[in-house]
Amino acid sequence: MKKTIITVVGKDSVxxxxxxxxxxxxxxxxxxxxxxxxxxxxxxxxxxxxxxxAAKDFSxxxxxxxKIGEEIGCIIKIQRxxxxxxxxxx
Amino acid sequence: MININEVLxxxxxxxxxxxxxxxxxxxxxxxxxxDTDVNVVxxxxxxxxxxxxxxxxxxxxxxxxxxxxxxxxxxxxxxxxSLVGAAACKCPEDYVVLAKALDRxxxxxxxxxxxxxSALVAKGMTKSDExxxxxxxxxxxxxxxxxxxxxxxxxxxxxxxxxxxLLGEIxxxxxxxxxxxxxxxxxxxxxxxxxxxxxxxxAGAFHGVTEADAIINVGVSGPGVVKSALESVKGADFGTLxxxxxxxxxxxxxxxQLVANEASKRLGIPFGIIDLSLAPTPAIGxxxxxxxxxxxxxxxxxxGTTAALAMLNDQVKKGGVMxxxxxxxxxxxxxxxxxxxxxxxxxxxxxxTLEKLEAMTCVCSVGLDMIAIPGDTKATTISGIIADEMAxxxxxxxxxxxxxxxxxxKKVGETVEFGGLLGYAPIMPVNQFSSADFINRGGRxxxxxxxxxx
Numbered sequence: 001m002k003k004t005i006i007t008v009v010g011k012d013s014v015x016x017x018x019x020x021x022x023x024x025x026x027x028x029x030x031x032x033x034x035x036x037x038x039x040x041x042x043x044x045x046x047x048x049x050x051x052x053x054a055a056k057d058f059s060x061x062x063x064x065x066x067k068i069g070e071e072i073g074c075i076i077k078i079q080r081x082x083x084x085x086x087x088x089x090x
Numbered sequence: 091m092i093n094i095n096e097v098l099x100x101x102x103x104x105x106x107x108x109x110x111x112x113x114x115x116x117x118x119x120x121x122x123x124x125d126t127d128v129n130v131v132x133x134x135x136x137x138x139x140x141x142x143x144x145x146x147x148x149x150x151x152x153x154x155x156x157x158x159x160x161x162x163x164x165x166x167x168x169x170x171x172s173l174v175g176a177a178a179c180k181c182p183e184d185y186v187v188l189a190k191a192l193d194r195x196x197x198x199x200x201x202x203x204x205x206x207x208s209a210l211v212a213k214g215m216t217k218s219d220e221x222x223x224x225x226x227x228x229x230x231x232x233x234x235x236x237x238x239x240x241x242x243x244x245x246x247x248x249x250x251x252x253x254x255x256l257l258g259e260i261x262x263x264x265x266x267x268x269x270x271x272x273x274x275x276x277x278x279x280x281x282x283x284x285x286x287x288x289x290x291x292x293a294g295a296f297h298g299v300t301e302a303d304a305i306i307n308v309g310v311s312g313p314g315v316v317k318s319a320l321e322s323v324k325g326a327d328f329g330t331l332x333x334x335x336x337x338x339x340x341x342x343x344x345x346x347q348l349v350a351n352e353a354s355k356r357l358g359i360p361f362g363i364i365d366l367s368l369a370p371t372p373a374i375g376x377x378x379x380x381x382x383x384x385x386x387x388x389x390x391x392x393x394g395t396t397a398a399l400a401m402l403n404d405q406v407k408k409g410g411v412m413x414x415x416x417x418x419x420x421x422x423x424x425x426x427x428x429x430x431x432x433x434x435x436x437x438x439x440x441x442x443t444l445e446k447l448e449a450m451t452c453v454c455s456v457g458l459d460m461i462a463i464p465g466d467t468k469a470t471t472i473s474g475i476i477a478d479e480m481a482x483x484x485x486x487x488x489x490x491x492x493x494x495x496x497x498x499x500k501k502v503g504e505t506v507e508f509g510g511l512l513g514y515a516p517i518m519p520v521n522q523f524s525s526a527d528f529i530n531r532g533g534r535x536x537x538x539x540x541x542x543x544x
Contacts, residue, residue: 007098035093035094038112048091058155059152075315080156080159084092087341089092
């Protein structure tokens with residue numbers, strides 16, 4: 001399993017989750033968990049996704065998500081889970 | 091499983107508080123590049139560096155992308171070149187040939203800096219060491235990416251005062267040869283006492299002879315993260331303050347360790363150490379001085395600053411050692427003036443003087459770092475400042491360093507702009523009383539009594 005964390009931060013609007021999920025499903029990225037919260041009026045979504053069987057490699061997915069982020073006016077980041085795991089778990 | 095608040099906390103550190111991995115430094119042994127012909131040595135050096143380090147920058151960029159954290163510098167440290175060139179270099183000019191080869195190699199592999207244009211002369215200078223030291227001004231003038239360091243003392247050997255005297259002159263000459271660029275050559279030249287073999291930070295990085303053929307050392311950073319964490323415990327007692335610094339240092343260092351392990355795995359080069367230094371940058375908020383302010387000091391340099399720094403330095407280490415399998419390098423807070431906006435402000439406001447900075451270096455890892463002084467400062471005065479700083483290192487069994495920039499043509503009150511991570515600095519006043527007769531004695535200062543532990 002290649003666990004990664006996808007975060008979407010931006011102004012709340014219709015279809016943000018749909019857009020990101022559509023892209024991920026088209027590229028065979030499995031979503032394991034989704035959670036969201038509003039911080040200071042900004043929409044924050046986090047997905048835990050598995051890139052093990054993804055159609056594209058990490059770098060290509062990252063570039064695509066950047067573009068989608070620009071289209072919908074959000075900042076989308078994809079990061080390997082390890083950085084969060086190492087920082088917050090012993 | 092990781093939750094959204096933890097993810098947001100980490101990303102806030104990266105995006106808002108300037109958390110980054112300051113440097114991945116690849117140490118490369120060049121002893122096997124030795125030859126009696128200087129051009130052959132230059133070619134061997136170029137070939138070895140461009141082979142061993144060919145994937146360093148690309149790997150660093152991949153890791154940045156995958157973890158979403160900036161890796162600000164990718165650097166190389168090499169065996170002190172006075173050892174590599176000893177058999178070939180018969181004059182200072184020969185060393186400049188090697189300097190140019192190093193600069194070319196650094197540009198080919200795309201690193202930010204290459205450190206190790208160095209000599210280790212804590213007890214005495216060989217002819218080769220002296221040629222290298224005398225070649226530094228020309229080498230700094232003719233290259234861009236080379237950092238030079240000279241270790242002139244240690245707790246075990248005492249201080250080589252002949253080298254201290256010579257380096258006062260060499261620093262001035264370097265300033266003069268690079269005066270068109272505000273004497274920037276001196277920003278890449280540091281004089282050390284008790285220099286570590288595995289330091290990933292410039293300008294003092296070199297690959298010591300006790301090291302393996304190649305090794306990955308990583309320097310973490312994060313003054314902004316520490317500052318921000320301390321803002322949340324405003325008014326709390328020192329126990330709470332220390333706990334907060336420790337926890338923050340732990341988190342920062344775990345990220346450094348992760349990046350170090352990954353880099354080591356991908357490059358097929360063993361991991362050496364994590365350097366736990368808090369390294370500021372000129373970015374607002376990424377400042378050691380601002381940490382003091384959050385702790386309750388009006389400005390860096392106010393009475394209490396040395397105590398605050400001692401505490402900060404100690405807590406960073408206590409948090410950091412738990413997070414890393416091997417700790418080394420300098421591992422202490424850096425207090426460079428030009429690279430820290432809060433320090434610059436403190437100097438401009440008259441809160442921070444050279445003498446207070448010297449006192450502060452007694453309790454943190456580096457020394458008088460990135461301090462601009464008037465260009466007409468006497469060589470013996472510079473040597474005097476170096477001698478003081480070396481004595482602090484020698485007696486306290488710690489690393490100390492001096493990186494002074496006598497800016498030719500500038501006087502106290504003017505500022506000098508170095509650009510990038512090197513920042514800008516106000517020219518600071520220097521004590522005008524003479525050290526000449528003391529410095530001109532020559533010889534060495536013996537090792538202190540507490541170094542005889544056998």
